[in-house]
Amino acid sequence: MSETFTKSMARNIYLGGSVFFILLFLALSFDTVQTLPERDNRHNITPSVALGKKVWEDNNCLGCHTLMGEGAYFAPELVNVYNRFGESKLALKAFIAGRPADGIPGRRSMPQFNLSEEELDGLADFLKYASEINAAGWPPNIQG
């Protein structure tokens, strides 16, 4: 780089630029948090949904699945699994509870997590709650 562009000019761009964009990012984040109540379906967070999120985390579901596109890419997207299962909590619960403990020969299979009825209910409620978040029209279709 030429001599007219000095090290202290470079440093000022670094310091000024980062401070400006950190502050702008904080302001935008603040605005986002303010607008979330209209989008994030928080009024449907029940104790059962909270339990469901805990079951979701304690069994590391994100280690195979994506939820809103985030997680692992080994198993289907779950933000709309409630819709894919015909909006039936019963079907969701039956699928999770019915996984074979030893898997399926040669194929990917979800483990048997031995969840209680209350935990299954919570998980289904959590997935229903997630499906009702306004995610700007994602995923593109029912297959996730």
Add this chain to the structure above:
Amino acid sequence: MKYQSQSVAKPYFIAALGLFLGQIVFGLIMGLQYVVGDFLFPEIPFNVARMVHTNLLIVWLLFGFMGASYFLIPEEAERELFSPKLAIALFWIFLVAGALTIVGYLAVPYARLAEMTGNDLLPTMGREFLEQPTITKIGIVVVALGFLFNVGMTVLTGRKTVVNIVLMTGLTGLAVLFLFSFYNPVNLVLDKMFWWWVVHLWVEGVWELIMASILAFVLIKTTGVDREVIEKWLYVIIAMALITGILGTGHHYFWIGTPEYWQYLGSIFSALEPIPFFMMTVFAFNMVNKRRKQHPNKAAVLWALGTAVVAFLGAGVWGFLHTLAPVNYYTHGSQITAAHGHLAFYGAYVLIVLTMISYAMPYLRWNQSAAPWRAQVMEMWSFWLMTISMVSITLFLTAAGILQVWMQRAAEEPQAFMVVQEKIALFYWMREYAGLVFLTGLLLYLASFLVKNEAPSTITNEEATAAA
């Protein structure tokens, strides 16, 4: 070695490489599970293998960053490390905590691990990359604070250079942002929004400061180019990294319930994120071309140039490929994401740590500037094996991703996830074979450390010229 206390870096580097090998073994297990679905089921389900794969990556890179700092900071500050004893104590704490966590993942079901470690008291587990039990997270914070105190005191009471100040800024940012891993609200949107403050602001923010400062240090040492020139470059690169990367966080806020304006902000700023990586490539090649001396460690220079190029390809080009919101609408959370993740992490962070290890190890082991020529040749072969196989892995996953996106999301009659997975299995097989080549490269790299230091004169001028 200019300062005796730099030697604390050595165990950090050895641990890093050991864990790296573990990471690759588990990567191969996962790769096989993609095509042989019941492989090791139910003993090691995919989610466990993945957790071990990604967590080992994070831990060994942290070992690498800390080792690099312990080597770099005394030399830049022109004084001994504040407390070598603290550095060694923290090494063992971090290693034991890390090993126990991995054993925990493998030995008991994850839900049982959560129960045993009291996750109910402060639930932080079960989120991607932050799967560690809460007590491990607290341990990481303690180690990070002790580490920052140690290197911070060294810098404060020593010479302050742009390189060590930028490195300290990056490391401090790393520790501070990690605190957001303790924030885990029930509200899924808030959870995801602030989870990115750890993950994105690490790898597309403060880690770039760490990477650029280590690269600058190695280039100063191996090229002999005037420090003023290199420091000016360093400032410009990290300025661009933060100017583009901070608002670039927005490219994760497209589809998680956050407002639509992030689709514009995230697209624009993350589209600019390749700029700092491109500048790093130009910088590295410029400095090596303008070098004022022939450093005998040719391998270290190759790693340094490699990290600049592959980081630009992986983080820059493959990131740009799917960062614009209209494109990302289709590619989000597909194998395209996995392709980008692999080449970006390898190019930017694996290679920068290996660059530093390659540069520092001859000093740490024999107090000389380069390894024997035969060891360097092995290193350079391993560089090409690992790099070409990782580029291949990326290309295969990209092909798989394009087909997946087409069949599952863009076609008129979209097909189910598992149906599509079976149709693209060929590419997963090819990825697995490429992974075996990667393992070969890594084993060759590790074997290069077994070459005996018989000829302390290192390399002759003819060999240096031939290699250059």
